[in-house]
Amino acid sequence: MADINEPVDVLIIGGGASGAAVAWSLAETKMRIVCLEQGDWIKNEDFPSTGRDWEARQFGDFAISPNRRKLAADYPINEDDSPIKVANFNGVGGGTILYAGHFPRFHPSDFRVKTLDGVADDWPIDYATLEPFFELNDKMTGVAALEGDPAYPPKPAVMPPLPLGRSGEVIGEAMNKLGWHWWPSDAAINTQEYEGRAPCINLGHCGSGCAQGAKATTDGTYWPEAIRARVEVRHRCRVRRIETNEDDMATGAFYVDPDGVERFQPAEIVIVACNGIGTPRLLLNSASERFPDGLCNSSGMLGKNLMFHPYSQVRGHVDEKLEGYMGPRIGTWSMQFYETDPERDFKRGYCYQFSRGYGPVATAVNGMADGIIPWGAGHHDAFGRMFDHSLGMLAICEDLPEEINRVTIDPDLCDSDGIPAPKITYRLSENSKRMLEHSVARGKEILQAAGARDITSKTIFPAAGWHLMGTARMGTDPKTSVVNEWGRSHDVRNLFIVDGSVFVTSGGVNPTSTIQAIALYVADQIKNRIYELFD
């Protein structure tokens, strides 16, 4: 028998990128808002870059794979049937804790792929709808950017862009030789002091958390503001299921508190913000007599249409010395191959995220894995040619939705609280394979134009399942979608979803900016429709 808490107006499940944004936006309503987050608050001084073992810990307690990390906050994921493995972080701030801070918006065309290119579906909302929320999110986040990017409609910069550094110049010179687009990336990294957060000091280890606090993570951006406005965050609280009543309305959620006590949190509104894997897992685990196939699943679409971004990677080495391990991992991007080109053998496209070098451990580990740094004699010579001479890119390929790619509940696997764990079933489409091959071929051309040697490539980068989208898709038709065009469940009228699972298509860029813009948009819809919210 669970202990029953005092009721709240709004229960938010998940304290990551989207949960924080929606909480902050709703705080002005003065409703009583509680967020349940299964992970901890992470202190800046606990991040790896504060210690001499800074590189080793990216393979340990700050590994991007929850199946590798296996911390108390993590739940296991059966990903045996997927060539792409999930990367995430469970804690206040969610995936922003470990992301690189690469912060592109979706492009206008991303919302109209059916109309423009005859693939997948159009979104029920468009770029213009989200534009004010992109801008608001950029301000809350503190986005460093250079205005005038020809790959986007005009958009303001909150602060100056990240430095190019020498590796940015080398890439830029190569792209200019080829006549291809490149531009400083929009980055969720402070280049100057902003809202009490310090500027970047080039620690070079953004992907394992920023000890300086310069990278915008929602535990340092939205959450302090939301908490000041009396939103309550309860960390180390893992939700088991959402409960409903005879009117098919959500009544609250059962969760396990930090002491292992089962509790029930009653709420008038439930907002799910658990990412593209965690959200379908929770809703499928909330099946009941009234909702035997899972909550919000009358369409049968819950868990289906899982989209990652298939990543390829191309890296090379130049003779001159570059920044190596210093500086933000990201710096510039290219949208040259973003839009559909009828001359190519695939629809839609990808962006390049150019990156700097690695620390010595990653240089050695990657070099040995790629066969360019040998075991034994020659190790030191080869290491010397690679270390501080490395640069390269990731291609982030648009993944089109397919029902066969899905999240289900594993029949055997559970987390440490006995809650059934998710299973991923995913295959690469032929379109994705052709796009990946194109991205590797063009990537090699770029590095060759840069004068690089020892070029290595991965046509699919298995560990890069960062972006989890599509598993509770948005749409106007309840037969083919899980939530409506403003994030409300078609089946449960006081339940909203605000994370990447509502994406109709994936775009070909990192999704955090768009996820947060949608969360702010849904919050705005809730506020504007408050008197007819459940009609």
Next chain:
Amino acid sequence: MTDMTPKTTDRFSAEQREVMRLVAGAIIPADPARDMPGADDPAILDDILASAGRDADDLALALDLLGASDGALTDVAEGSVLAKFRQAQPALAAVLSLVIAQCYYRDTRVLIAVGMEPRPPFPKGYPMDQGDWSLLDPVRARGPIYRAATDEGTPT
């Protein structure tokens, strides 16, 4: 939030430690000309065994397969044993690379030899050049490349 893995070499038997010494020294040998120790240096070796963490079981298995379980491996100088192991057990070979490199390349002597300050990145950080922003002039000159989301999809 800390790695709770015990920092001890007790996880490994004397035979496994001896094989680890041989293997580490063979994978990253000393380089006196650069003033670099081998990965079989006693301090580095202890660090490797104490820091295997999540890979400890796989490392123990690798060392057993390399001869720790039957005492068969006494010399890897020729490299053929390791080459065959790498071909037959690529996943375990990757574990060997990782556990050795993550400790070798944080040793103070090694970091100085490769030109790094032996310190964590934080709090001092590093300087970085802005770079030449005029390199973007040709990109600007080519004009917009984004696609308008009109029904016709007319490029702007």
